[in-house]
Amino acid sequence: MSDSLRLEVDLDKIKYNAARIVELCHSRGIAVLGVTKGFTAIPQIVLAILAGGVDGLADARMENILELRNEGCLESITLLRIPRLSNVDNVVKYCNVSVNSEVAVIQALGQAAEKMGVDHQIILMVDVGDLREGIMIENVLDTVRKVEGVEGIRLVGLGTNMGCFGGVLPEYSNLNILVNLGKMIENRLGIPIEVLSGGGTSSLLLVEKGEMPAGINQLRIGEGILLGTDTTNQRIIDWLKNDAFVLKAEVIEVKRKPSVPIGNIGRDAFGNIPEFADVGIRNKAIVALGKQDAYIEGIIPVDKGITILGASSDHTIIDITDTTRKIQVGDELAFHVTYSGLLSVSQSRYVKKVFRKD
Template sequence: MSPLLKIDLNRIRYNAAQVKQKCHKFGISVLGVTKGFSAIPQIVQALLDGGVDGLADARMENIIELRNQGFCQPITLLRIPRLSNVDNVVRYVDTSINSEVTVMEALGNAAEKKGLLHEIILMVDVGDLREGVLKEHVLDTAKEISHLKGIKFGGLGTNMGCFGGVLPSTENLGLLVELQHTIDRQLNIKLQVISGGGTSTLSLVEEGKVPVGINQLRIGEGILLGTDTTNHRTIPWLYADAFLLEAEVIELKSKPSVPIGDIGRDSFGNIPQFVDVGVRNRAILALGKQDVYVEGIEPLDKNIKILGASSDHLIIDVTDSQKQIRVGDDIAFRLSYSGLLSASQSRYINKAFIGGPI
């Protein structure tokens, strides 16, 4: 049997509802981010059933597929639009994040030709050094945006934790609110949306420390996995096992822990390192690097250790497992965000859903 990704839709609905409830308490809307699971429609529907206020994705391919499947909810594009793709963006997307005036001009022209008004969120770089204009350039950029036809200047946003690892704080999120006030005061533009990041901002929500004025978060990992990688924590009030990956044991033997012979490079060009801990019970699973990002999975049984992987095989040490492992058994794994990202789009991994439509 092929590796299997088990997806508990009930737990995803629950997590979405919990996140929405906590955020709405502070006047913060929630966009359910669909890119982490390749916008699989059953999971998208679970997010909506849980009450998210809109959807967001970084891939136009996912967004177009969602529209073709009949999803008519507001969708935000989370990657700066390509200049070569503005026609598709204004056709399929309600809102896009932006930092380049040239692209915003092109979006406006494309929207005008179609008789549309495309909303943009101006991204501000508050320190993570990914997308966004620096704070000292925000007012001038806002002036340029205000003259664009076909464009609705919807608000300001920022991204944290994805490149530089910078954590959200009352200070850097407060900067967005200050910039909103400056734009209102000097340009008489009343922005509707101040988007304060994603899952990494939930800890501030829990503590009641999100600055007043932040009114949107874009949540993926927290709802899907109940984790917050940037803050290195499991979120205690959410399910952390809505996704489980299972793979079958295809060999089980006692073998030395160090290869015999001269060590060269493995099939991926790396020189492997081994520690001699004697003869161990080793299982090979029908799961490899071509199936999933191996560094993004962790055995559910904490007594099992991943030793390594090739393109088609995962080698694990099962010596200390309390369960007797046999050929044909399935071994279960939790996934990190990177693991889910790869498993969800892998055509070699089957998907099974627990909990149907409500």
């Protein structure tokens, strides 16, 4: 495979981001799980995150977790996607902790744990408003009563997800619901709640501002460590490195062309009806990168004055009219990636991963 289409990964910047986030969170009594799903748990990146001092790892994909274990990873790993009933044996065997919301699955996890002679730790997910996974607030106590006696299971805490589906922002008010539920369980049922997991990167802003409710003692951080960004809060985190990942692609055509296609317009290769603004003849480049390689809406040109016009499976068309750089066939263009862009590029076998240290 040619190296002309590649994702360059600066491991030192990832380690730096992890260390800064850990430093901040530890100063507030909050543990940090390094989330590895955003880059398909590539071992070199995992090691950089661990070197930054995270308290454990977390991933949503059992395939990633299996690869980590096969690579000899002995760190505590939390399964972030509520388990499939059909996969409870693997969850117990390879994960120290799993997040859960279904009593039937917890019971099955308990049965698997008993067969293996181990205790499996669970965190009950509570839906405080984002409407992804989780028990509704009014049903938490009843659910705890149902699972507290399940053999092979140890309830260690409560967790919640913020921002990932409904876009709901973490706030003192909604995260404090988790704190109050934890106190209620301890007071009424006598069950100690060791972990209150208050979301991911979007919750970091509350920590920075000193507004995180006392009692929240775990965050699950992926995007902040990897990219130094916070998509939910629409911000670049200015005290972190934002360029640890750079995607590079080769220019395969440079031509002056009209800005509007010529002829009757039907649907493109993906079934969409494209729309174009007539801004005259433009200088355009094509790079050897397409939708089969990356989520195009998740990549951003590094050079100023360059605009992505669109892409097909294998070609990305770029307007280079307004850049001061003289771009020729054979040149490389560099792109920053968003979290969605990183997700797609990381799992593409067409994109070579190149690791470096400063």
